[in-house]
Amino acid sequence: MISKEQVQAIAELSRISLTSEESERMARELDSILEYFAVLAEADTEGVEPMTHAVLTGSDPREDVAEPEDPERVERMIKAMPETERRYLRVPGVLERMKHD
Amino acid sequence: MIEATITELQEALRARKVSARELAKESLDSMERQEGNLHAFLARTPELAFESAERADQMLAQGNAPPLCGIPCAIKDAILVEGVLCTAGSLMLENYTAPYDATVVRLLREQGAVMVGKTNTDEFGMGASTENSAFGATRNPRDPERVPGGSSGGSAAAVAAAECVFALGEDTGGSIRLPAGFCGVVGLRPTYGTVSRHGVISLASSFDQVGPFARTCRDAEIVYEAIAHKDPKEATSAERPASKKSFGLKGLRIGAPKEYFTEGLSSVVEQGIRSALGKLEGAGAVIVEVELPNVKYGLAAYYVINTSEASANLARYDGLRYGLHTPASTIKEMYEQNRSSGFGDEVKRRIILGTFALSAGYYEAYYLKAQKVRTLLRQDFERAFASVDVIAGPVSPVLPFKLGERSSDPLAMYLVDIYTVPVNLAGLPGLTIPAAEADGLPIGMQLVGPQFSEPLLFGVGKAFESL
Numbered sequence: 001m002i003s004k005e006q007v008q009a010i011a012e013l014s015r016i017s018l019t020s021e022e023s024e025r026m027a028r029e030l031d032s033i034l035e036y037f038a039v040l041a042e043a044d045t046e047g048v049e050p051m052t053h054a055v056l057t058g059s060d061p062r063e064d065v066a067e068p069e070d071p072e073r074v075e076r077m078i079k080a081m082p083e084t085e086r087r088y089l090r091v092p093g094v095l096e097r098m099k100h101d
Numbered sequence: 102m103i104e105a106t107i108t109e110l111q112e113a114l115r116a117r118k119v120s121a122r123e124l125a126k127e128s129l130d131s132m133e134r135q136e137g138n139l140h141a142f143l144a145r146t147p148e149l150a151f152e153s154a155e156r157a158d159q160m161l162a163q164g165n166a167p168p169l170c171g172i173p174c175a176i177k178d179a180i181l182v183e184g185v186l187c188t189a190g191s192l193m194l195e196n197y198t199a200p201y202d203a204t205v206v207r208l209l210r211e212q213g214a215v216m217v218g219k220t221n222t223d224e225f226g227m228g229a230s231t232e233n234s235a236f237g238a239t240r241n242p243r244d245p246e247r248v249p250g251g252s253s254g255g256s257a258a259a260v261a262a263a264e265c266v267f268a269l270g271e272d273t274g275g276s277i278r279l280p281a282g283f284c285g286v287v288g289l290r291p292t293y294g295t296v297s298r299h300g301v302i303s304l305a306s307s308f309d310q311v312g313p314f315a316r317t318c319r320d321a322e323i324v325y326e327a328i329a330h331k332d333p334k335e336a337t338s339a340e341r342p343a344s345k346k347s348f349g350l351k352g353l354r355i356g357a358p359k360e361y362f363t364e365g366l367s368s369v370v371e372q373g374i375r376s377a378l379g380k381l382e383g384a385g386a387v388i389v390e391v392e393l394p395n396v397k398y399g400l401a402a403y404y405v406i407n408t409s410e411a412s413a414n415l416a417r418y419d420g421l422r423y424g425l426h427t428p429a430s431t432i433k434e435m436y437e438q439n440r441s442s443g444f445g446d447e448v449k450r451r452i453i454l455g456t457f458a459l460s461a462g463y464y465e466a467y468y469l470k471a472q473k474v475r476t477l478l479r480q481d482f483e484r485a486f487a488s489v490d491v492i493a494g495p496v497s498p499v500l501p502f503k504l505g506e507r508s509s510d511p512l513a514m515y516l517v518d519i520y521t522v523p524v525n526l527a528g529l530p531g532l533t534i535p536a537a538e539a540d541g542l543p544i545g546m547q548l549v550g551p552q553f554s555e556p557l558l559f560g561v562g563k564a565f566e567s568l
Contacts, residue, residue, distance in 0.1 A: 009454060014412065014456045015419070015436035016449050025105040030454055032512050037401045040470050048407065050472030051479060053307045054293035054528030055337045062333050073183075077200045082426035091421050 001034045002027055102128045104263045107172055107320045114161055114171045121157035121171030121215060124553030128173035128217045132264045133394045141239050141249075143178045144186055145218040157213035159501035166334065167325050170213035175259045175268040178219040179226060180277025180311065181300040182206050190222040190234040192253075193424050193443030204335065205269060205311050206335045212327055217265050220255030221272045224445045225415065226304040227274050228252050230516040231280075232508045233447045240504070241284060249500040250517075253314070257284040267315040267324050269303060270370045272531075274403055275310045275496075277523025281314055281533035282496035282545020283471055287321045287562065288314045292552045293528035296325075297332035305410035308403075308525040318534060318562035325555060342553055348560030349386040355561075356391035356489035360518055368499045373537030373544035378509045380568050381493070381561075391485040391492065395477040395524050402478070403522035404515055405458050405471035411448075412455030450511060479527040486551045492559055495516040495520055496533050496545035524549050532558040534565060 004020075004027045011018045011026075018026060083090040102110065103118055128149055136142060150173070157171035176182055179197035183206075188194045202210065209216070223233035231239040231254030239254045241247040242262040249258040253270025255425045257280030260268050264354025272290035289312040296311045301311055310329035313324035331339045343399045358376060362371060378502040382388050420426040420439030427442070429435035437452055444452070485492060497517055507513045524531040536546035548558045 001161045002457070002526055004445070006457075010456050010460070011449075011455050012318060013544060014416075014452050015433070015440050016444065016452065017437045018449075026232075026453060029450060029511050032458070033404070033454065036515075037405060037467065038396055040474060041403050041466070041472070042404070043395065043398045043474050045473035045477065048473040048476050050469055051263055051475040052472060054335070055339065056526075060338075061336045076198075080198065080423055082420065082423070083428075089422055092430070092435060094432055096270065 002030050103131055103266065103317060106317050107168065107266060107315070107323050110266065111168060111174055115166065121154040121161065121213070122151065124171060124173055125154040125215050125217065128215075128265050131262070135262050135264060139240050139242060139247055139262055140237055140262060140430060141220055141257055141262065142175065142218040143236055143255070145326070149182070149185065150215050150316060151537055152219045153210065153215045160213045160217045160243065168360070170208060170214060172246065172401055173215045173217050173265045174269065175218050175220045175256055176206060176216055177253050177256050177263045177268070177270045178222055179271055179302040180206060180269060181509040182216060182219065184515045185219060187302070189226070190224040190236065191282075191445065192235045192437075193356040193418050193446070195235070195385030195425065196422055201300060204297035204332045205237065205522065206300065208328050208330065209420040211544045215522065220253070220259055220460065222266060223252035224448050225302065225411070226252040226276055227451055229275070229279055229514050230284045230502075230507065231255060231370065232447060235293065235445055237503055243285060243503050244501065247503050247518040247542070248283065250283030250497070250501065252276040254280045256314050257281050257286055257288065258479040260284070260286045260301065260316060265496060267320055269311055269314055269328070269384055271309060271311050272525070273304045274407060274525050275518045277312045277314065277530050278496050278521050278533040278545070278547055279517065279560050282543065285535045285543030285545075286314055286316055287318050287535070288312065288533045289321050289325055289331060289555065289558070290531045291325060291555060292341070292530040294337050295329045295341045295553070295555070297335040297338045299328070299332055299334040303414045305407045306414060307410060308407065318532070318559050318566055322559040322562075341555070348557050348558065348564070350381060350561070350564045352373065353386045353491070353561065354489040355381060355386050355388050356485050357388055358391050358396065358485070358492060358494055360393050360396040361494035365519065366495060369500060369539040370495050370498065370544055373539055374546055377536035377546050377565070378493060381565060384564065384568055389489055391489055393478070393481040393485060393523065395481050397480055398474045399523040399526060400515065400519050402471040403518070403526055404466060404474070405467045408451045409468050410455070410456050412452045412459065414443065415448065415452055447511065451519070475526045478523055482527045482529060490550070491554070491557060492549040494547055496547045500539060500542045500544070530555050530558060532562055534562045539547060
């Protein structure tokens with residue numbers, strides 16, 4: 001039902017790298033799970049609305065107002081970042097890389 | 102004293118027969134004695150415990166102590182406690198210090214509860230045994246060869262072994278009810294939305310719900326009342342209706358779902374549950390068979406939705422802002438390095454399965470179909486609750502199993518959740534109570550009611566305890 005190549009392609013989309021043996025094992029395990037999932041096809045869902053969430057009354061968003069955070073807490077969060085430059089999070093370039101791809 | 106109930110401890114604390122500091126010490130000593138065998142905790146927090154005990158003793162001296170003041174408790178390591186490591190059982194977050202308190206933790210702090218440590222969990226809540234914790238499994242206090250259930254197995258074991266008085270866990274598909282059943286304690290998965298998820302590490306957002314473990318139903322109820330409050334920081338949190346009604350067993354209609362007593366249920370568990378139902382009947386309850394015809398699709402629907410939501414939720418773990426971080430020359434390499442070495446096997450499996458279930462060409466057959474089945478299941482429960490007050494059945498089809506027995510077969514591990522996941526799909530509350538024993542191992546019974554029926558579930562549980 002699911003091939004080793006499919007597993008590798010999905011893993012790449014999920015930004016997880018698997019060795020060849022890992023993909024093979026994963027394909028075998030997913031196969032048996034997907035075989036179990038096949039029971040879903042037997043359910044008669046003709047005209048049934050999907051239930052997207054457990055809260056049926058709708059969510060209750062708060063006003064979109066910025067609330068001041070404890071400055072010490074903010075400092076701690078910045079300090080916990082792996083790479084920073086001044087108070088900014090530093091990450092490898094994204095756009096520059098795309099030009100070469 | 103650490104084995105006493107919250108009510109008994111409240112009295113002793115208020116009468117100054119014991120101090121919060123002494124209780125904290127007793128809890129930490131109990132951990133010191135037992136942790137070598139159990140490994141229920143990923144972190145012990147003596148400093149935090151003594152600090153909050155001191156504050157609790159002050160509150161007690163002032164004479165206005167809330168119900169949980171001075172009571173030692175443990176928190177699942179997927180719930181943020183400011184300044185304390187929060188790993189979710191994953192190498193990805195091995196060095197992650199929580200920058201703020203989860204709302205549930207803030208509520209416990211305000212009551213003066215004393216947090217003694219963070220408990221073990223399957224990585225990101227993905228498992229039924231705690232064997233998927235990156236930091237080693239927890240053992241069942243009733244039999245150390247066996248698993249405590251999962252994912253909140255550390256919390257269940259800590260309460261069962263009297264390392265603390267109560268604990269918080271999180272139930273996505275059974276992660277409170279199953280370990281409660283396996284360890285012989287009480288565990289509540291509240292109605293979806295009644296307890297805030299703010300500051301709780303997400304697995305599957307449409308199922309996740311925080312709830313209490315305790316040794317009696319009354320204790321669990323006290324904790325539930327402390328944490329179940331609408332939270333402006335959580336858009337799906339709801340106001341629970343107030344209830345002062347008391348419930349008796351006389352004339353209470355209890356539904357036993359036909360589908361919960363079929364093949365797959367071990368005969369010892371069935372016997373235990375049937376004898377518990379017999380006790381309830383003897384006390385005046387009316388036991389009726391009910392049908393939940395779509396339960397047979399429940400496990401498949403649950404795992405499709407769980408893996409789909411997890412694949413999206415766990416996309417945040419890229420190692421850029423926090424968590425495991427290994428430098429690389431391109432951003433794609435960095436993502437792949439961090440995620441491949443930070444996540445364990447089960448987490449990778451679920452992310453890949455969920456990504457597959459959501460991908461073009463498969464979305465309708467899996468994700469959309471599962472959501473429609475979810476509607477059918479909710480309707481099954483609604484129909485059942487038109488004729489009964491509460492539903493009762495086994496928590497798990499089997500007794501606590503041995504470490505290693507199911508860990509090499511992912512599907513065999515998923516099947517342990519077969520009786521718990523329908524409740525999460527429908528967004529209902531479920532209460533596990535110790536119902537019987539076989540071969541010295543506990544058998545848990547699950548009580549399920551309509552949304553917001555926690556007072557009824559606790560009422561039935563308390564009545565059962567007194568039989």
